[in-house]
Amino acid sequence: MKIIFSFVICLLLGLACSPEKYRIVRPETLKKYSWRDDKRQIEITIIRSFILDKDCDNNGTREFADAFLSKVNGTNDTILVLSICKKTFDFLKPKYKGSLWLVIDSSKIELKYPKEIITNIDELLDIDKYKILNAEINNLKD
DSSP states (O other), X not given: OHHHHXXXXXXXXXXXXXXXXXXXXXXXXXXXOOOOTTOSEEEXXXXXXXXOOOOOOOOSSEEEEEEEEEEETTTOOEEEEEEETOOOOGGGXXXXXXXXXEEEEXXXXXXXXXXXXXXXXXXXSOGGGSEEEEEEEEETTO
């Protein structure tokens, strides 16, 4: 009995201390950011990054995504940009030291979302208060 109890405790501690904690996001429960038709691109500033940098299997139902809590320059809207099944560019990583001029181009917006998105967004972040956008972020200074 002690062996089983010890095993369960070790297993629970191992899971609690794992380096990555995943969070499942269901896009149908969240508001989508409405893109103005007269805008070709918007400039953003990243407030906080949640980078997984994982490959997807493209099954369309559950996919990995990087997430970027961002401020839209000019309107001060705060949005959650999801980069679903896209390569994580170096300029999006926190250790990047180069020049940044981050934009989202209207041609890089995806209107489709998988049913579930696997992220590492902090559980304490209330994502319900942000609108989401499935898009690729580009750096015009790169």
